[in-house]
Amino acid sequence: MDTNDLKLLLERYWDGQTSRKEEDQLKAWFLNNPTPEGLENEAQLFTYYSNQGKISLSNDFESRVIDQLREEEPVSNSAKTIAFWPLLTNWKVAAVISGIVVASFVLKNPFGSSTQMTDTYDNPQDAYEATKAILLTISTSMNKGKKHTQQLMKFSEAQDIISEVNVKSNKEGS
Amino acid sequence: MDLEVFQNEVLPGKNKYFRYSQSITGNRELSEDIVQEVLLKIWDKRSELGDVLNKEAWCMRMIRNLSIDKLRVKANQGESLDKASNFYDPGPSPMEVTVNNEFQHSIGEMINKLPDTQKEIVQLRDIQGYSYKEISEVLSLDLNTVKVTLFRARKRLREQLKTINIYGYERP
Incomplete structure (x- = not known):
């Protein structure tokens, strides 16, 4: 120029x-x-x-700020604690799902099936009631499983209805 | 935002934040504290940064607001600030007073005496190199106001420069 x-x-x-x-x-x-x-x-x-435009901070400024931020990193320790809770929630969900699976296995043939577990209870109805009580106990001790407990109860109610229908139809058929 | 992202996206602007703050406070130590305080605040608010489109302008606004607040507090407390530290020292020996130093000092004085908004826009545009759009975001002014204000500031500086002789002193 x-x-x-x-x-x-x-x-x-x-x-x-x-x-x-x-x-x-x-x-x-x-x-x-x-x-x-x-x-x-x-x-x-x-x-x-x-x-x-060349004015600048002292050379150690950035490292001082980073050190200060790292001192606040007990946030990352509680982040580890917080991160644990999702895992615990997952275990609760897994436990409830396992309970549903067990309950459905138990309830599949509530009356007269030789494959049912009769070791503890002779009366399948008693076994069913006992299973339901156990599952409800598990779910009430797990706060996170509340939603799934409600689903389990609905499932249980559905099974009750089906059982009643089966009983009625058996009586009519006989 | 984790620490690595903070180091790569926020911290690189630290010298710009510092220069801007010092142009307002005129005090190096105070401005260094201000920049540190703002960076820590930005870290605390890092979850909100995702919504911010222009992070640098957002940081500069925080720097500006805190610098003005601190300056006001100091003024209310009756504390005078060492404004001499505002100027860049090209590094002559203590025994040597150069023509350039005097002229540079005079220019610094001229810019400091501009009305606040004009001074800020000269700082942001002519020294820091920000665009008109970025300046409008930092100062919350519309584009036209930024352009007009810059024009007026430069016109004023040009007239004042004519009054300074080659040695940096005002002509009689």
Whole structure:
């Protein structure tokens, strides 16, 4: 850029017409070239802008901030604690689902099946009631399983209805 | 946002935040504290940063607000700030007073005497290199106001420069 181009660019700068790129060009030009006659003030101004742009924080500033943030990282320890709870919730859900599976196995043929577990109870109805009581006990001790407990109870109610229907139909058939 | 992202996306702007703060407070130590305080606040609010489109402008707004607040508190307490530390020291020996230093000091004085908004826009545009759009976000001004204010600031500086001789002193 020759002196004439420089003066034209400066006029545009004073009029607020220059882009950021052109303003960077002005700064760089005055830093790297001897000052043309009559432009000493502008040279000083752009040198001032360049120098001010070099002001920086002390070298250890960033490490001090990082150290301070890391000191607050007991948040990450409680994050580990918090992260444990989803796992515990998963175990609760797994336990409830297992209970549902066991209950459905027990309830599949409530009356007269030789494959039913009769080791503990001779009366399947008693076994059914006992199973339901156990599952309800498990679920009430697990807060997170409440939703699934409600589902289990609905399942249990459905089984009751089916059982009644089966009993009625057996009686009618006999 | 984890610490690594904070280091890569927020911390790199620290020197810009510092220069801007110092242009308001004129005090290096105070501005360093301000930048540290703002960075810690940003870390505390990191969950909200995902909603912020222009993080740097958001940080600069926090820097500006806290710098003005601290300056106001200091003024109310009757404390004067060492404004001399505002200027860049090119590093001459203590025994040497150079023509350049005097001129640079004069330019710093001229900019400091601009009306606040003009001074801030000169700082953000001519020193920090922000776009008009970024400046409008930091200062909560519309684009036209930013352009007009910058034009007025430069016009004022150009007139004042004519009053300074080559040695940095006002012409008689």
